[in-house]
Amino acid sequence: MISKPPGIEDRFPDRIAAWSLITGAARDVFRIYNYREIMPPVMEFTEVFVRGLGRESDIVSKEMFTFEDRGGRSLTLRPEGTAGVVRAYIENGEYNRRATSKLFYVGPMFRAERPQKGRLRQFYQFGAELFGGSDPFYDFEIISMMDMISKRVGIDDYTLLVNSIGCASCRKEFVKALARYYTGMKDLLCKDCVVRLERNPLRLLDCKQDSCQPLKKDSPKITAYLDEECRSHYESVKKYLSDNKISFKEDPLLVRGLDYYTKTTFEFVTTKLGGQNAFAAGGRYDNLVEEFGGRTTPAVGFAAGIERMEILLENKKMAAHGLDVFIVHAGGEALNKAASTCGLLRQSGLSADMDPAAKGFKAQLKKADRDKAALALIIGEDELAAGSITVKDLKTGEQEKVKEDAIIDYLKAKLGRSHP
């Protein structure tokens, strides 16, 4: 038997309701905030991600699905959305059309990680990117969109963490101080942190090893190193959040795994995702467009993991919508009548189904029940002779004979649908 590759899911109909609820809420909110959809490709030249995320980042160095095309060029299945959107933004000259561009996307991402709870090799994200806006209002706007989406789908048990990691210049001073601090206690560090100290000292701050926790307490704090511009930007973002009743927690240890962030970073975290904690995250990236060869363009964005949000919704029951009408027939001439009636119902916009194999009324009604049909139409010898159709309400069990030519109007009234 051929099976699917590891860490990849088959989604059957029973898992579509939650997915639609989440992406539907996201699309509604994006519309409310004036964001337009963009559909960048699922694969890019590998260089897009190497340049976007940083060669040293974990994602690029060990988590990408990379392969060569027939001409020997290296392609990669996108591990995240931002880099590809930035590439498309520049390549299509979007900056010549609008001073600020507000874009959103929904689609699959791929990372070659070991699967576990809340972590898959193919997973879905939605996200938004705003280009051409340096004002802290936009940082707030991005955060508040995700906050609204969460609340709309019924996720409210989470904490919003925010931080500022400053611009390139103030971060440089901070990283220097951090490296100095940790070099002094190199013997106390776990072996991962020794590597972090060499390659990316910022990441020392979110080590989860118990032995490393006490060391963080007296470590330099980024907030002390922010320059005037970065500090007032950060203060302003926080004020917007407070003024708009979006509660948050400052976390000076919050650093993100992607190299491109500047100033604001944030995460929506919960304790209900097993080893994972964030279901949405993002931040500002004022230098990325330039690094891609575009003109200097400040930008801010976020991405949310749809499957992770699904886990948070798991205990909430989704009402599965049922069929309007299931047609039960006695075969022969009744089958012909059933088929034509079924066609008429569908033409008129009602959802209708039937089983062409006549297996007895019992079996057919069982199917009607399993498809959660509201009504069953019964067409047998008696009905054929009388030119009528029996309509059975499957909830109450009541049934009524209706003249054939009045059936559509009757059903629409019964189902509470407006007439066309």
Add this chain to the structure above:
RNA sequence: GUGGCAGUAGUUCAAUGGUAGAGCCCUGGACUGUGGCUCCAGUCGUUGCGGGUUCGACUCCCGUCUGCCACCCCA
């Protein structure tokens, strides 16, 4: 990439080293024109795969694949 646990019918799970079973689902019947509830019957297995030990392996051992969970890291 590292570690722990697991893999038996479509599914959820049983089975001292000695005949592979049950619930649910599905199909049919009781009820030849009436669903849900009940009762009855039936279909379904190379016990993940490959080796080894043994008279004999679902059971023990080794390898491998997959799943779950955690680390790393991330949405």
